[in-house]
Amino acid sequence: VMSLGELLSLIGIVVALLIMNVKLGLITMIVIPILVVIMIAWQRFAKKTFVEVRRRISIVNGSFNENFAGVRVVQSLNRQKKNLELFDEKNLAHRWSNIVAGRYAAGLLPAVDILTAVAIILAILFGAQMVESQEIGVGVLVAFIMYIQRFFDPIRNLTMQYTQLQRSMASGSRIFDLMDRIPGLEDKENAYEMPEIQGSVEFKNVRFSYVEGEEVLKGINLKIAPGETVAIVGPTGAGKTSIVSVLSRFYGVQPGNGSILVDGIEITDVTRESLVHQMSMVLQEPYLFSGTILENIRYNHSNVSDEQIILAAKAVGAHEFINKLPDGYHTYLAERGNNISLGQRQLISFARAIAPDPKILVLDEATASIDSHTETLIQQALKKVLHGRTAIVIAHRLSTIRGADKIVVLDAGEIVEIGTHETLMAQKHLYFELYNKNFASIEGL
Incomplete structure (x- = not known):
């Protein structure tokens, strides 16, 4: 509102100057094009510095958050001093970018003041001649000088606001860049709702890469029957997590690189929401x-009742410890659930997964970071939980793998073996080696 009023004031002053004397009015306003040129040149450099300020503060905030979140690791490795030095470097770079931006912001106002003085000098020089030749009166000349001063007051205020506007635009551009990004994975225009599924899954010659030219899945062909439990094993980087990622449509398989079917329906033909x-x-x-x-277990499934949530918690062995908490299921969890143990958080995650009674359950190293007691509870619960539903299990624990109906062995993005634990051990290929080198040692701990 203030800027609009100042803009109207400028227009009124220009009209008044031209009415009093067109010639002198045009002479005094000759500085306006110069001001426009200065603003254009200033904007080109100032915008870069304001963007740099926002970039530097984001680096400082990122470094602060990283060190704060990993404070235990930092202290355990005794790297406090080095990290403080690195933080100081980032902070100094941020301070310097602010200094440069401040100089640009402060440098524009003196330019306006100089142009104000030049306009008044021009009015006095040419106005005095016009007074002498009796083209205008002394009062008109004085009015011109007063109007010129009034003319540049709004410009001075607008200049200060323009500087702030440029700072805001530098901040906003980062937000708008993020908002304008097109999602990498969108439903087809004619995608329809996935009907209720039985749980069969089929990969047909699926190829996938995160970086073009570097395939992580190379011609995967795999059939999983409804209600079947399939374990996926392999060395690090074999593509285990990538298989479940493309099935869950965290990433899309490019056209011509195979297809993934659930109950015979290609997953790209249906909406992701209805599938997931x-x-x-x-x-x-x-x-x-x-x-x-309660809210964490229900999460996005608002149709799940409190009774179903309690049944899910009982099924995974979480009900007992939840009841011991001060407010039971209404106990408030801090950010990331940090006020309960890691094992308890994992049990709640299991309850959240089975509460809506999914037809397909994916376990991606779900027991890798929990203690043996909690794992025993989960292993016992899995026998009940996996019954009647399709399960894809990625694990390094033999106890999880041994009970699978089928074990798929991956190596370098390819399926090299499929079978039960007994048949794969008898073949004495990659699975046999993995078991002897890894699974057996882990199981013996």
């Missing part, structure tokens, strides 16, 4: 949100 709504996933590191345990 009938699937659940438990990750290696449990992630809980600020809120009650």
Whole structure:
């Protein structure tokens, strides 16, 4: 509102000057094009410095958050001094970028003051001649000088606001860049809702890469029957997590690189929401949100009743410890669930996964970071939980793998073996080596 009033004031002053004397009015306003040129040149450099300020503060905030979140690792490795030095370097770079931006912001106002003085000098020089030749009166000349001063007051205020506007635009451009990004994975225009599924899954010659030219899945062909438990094993980097990632449509398989079918329907033909709504996933590191345990287990499935939540918690062995908490299922969890143990967080994650009764359950190293007691509880619960639903299990624990209906062995993005534990051990190939080198040693701990 203030800027609009000042703009109207400028227009009124220009009209008044031209009415009093067109010639002298045009002479005094000759500085306006110069001001415009200065503003254009200033903007080119100032915008870069303001963007740099925002970039530097984001680096400082990122470094602060990283060190704060990993403070135990920093202290355990005794790297406090080095990290403080690195933080100081980032902070100094941020300070210097602020100094440069401040200089640009402060440098524009003197330019306006100089142009104000030049306009007044021009009015006095040419106005005095016009007074002498009796083209205008002395009063008109004095009015011109007063109007010129009034003319540049709004410009001075607008200049200060323009500087702030450029700072805001530098901040906003980073936000708008993020908002304008096109999602890498979108539903087709004619995608339809996935009907209720039975749980069969089929990979047909699926090829996938995160970086073009570097395939992590190379012609995967795999059939999983409804209600079947399939374990996926292999060395690090073999593509185990990538298989479940493309199935859950965290990433899309490019056209011509094979297809993934659920109950005979290609997953790209249906909406992701309707597909994932009938699937659940438990990750290696449990992630809980600020809120009650009840809210965390229900999460996006508002149709799940309190009774179903309690049944899910009982099924995974979480009900006992939840009842011992001060407020039971209404106990409020801090950010990431940090006020309960890692094992308890994982049990709640399991309960959250099975509460909506998914037809397909994916366990991605779900027991890798928990203690043996909690794992025993989960292993006992899995026998009940996996019954009647399709399960894809990525694990390094033999106890999890041994009970699978089928074990798929991956190596360098390719399926090299498929079979049960007994048949694969008898073949004495990669699975046999992995078991002897890794699984057996882990199981013996």
